[in-house]
Amino acid sequence: MMKQYETVFIMTPVLSESQMKEAVDKFSAFIKDSGGKIIYQENWGLRKLAYPIQKKSTGFYYLIEFIAPGEIIEKLKIEYKRDERIIRFLTMKMDKYAVEYSEKKRKIKQTEEIKEN
Secondary structure: OEEEEEEEEEEOOOOOHHHHHHHHHHHHHHHHHOOOEEEEEEEEEEEEEEEEEOOEEEEEEEEEEEEEEOOHHHHHHHHHHHOOOEEEEEEEEOOHHHHHHHHHHHHHHHHHHHHHO
């Protein structure tokens, strides 16, 4: 059965724009190739970490929201651990309230972007 998930990963701050895009593309492709469907992606940019990780105080944050069969989550976790560009990651299953909240948040963001343009 397909469930909705949200994954956030933090990439090392020493990456160039193209290296960062390559890492994002790799994980997006992995989700799609494993039978998942990406609903939403968002680059949160360079942010300060709450505590140093691997002697780094900042990292590039990226969010992917997707629908996929549950068995790919463990495989995705292994992919994150194998990639030296990823310093932290978290994937969670979204319940119906989280899905509703996320959809509402996206609509508000789209409305704000339309007003700005």
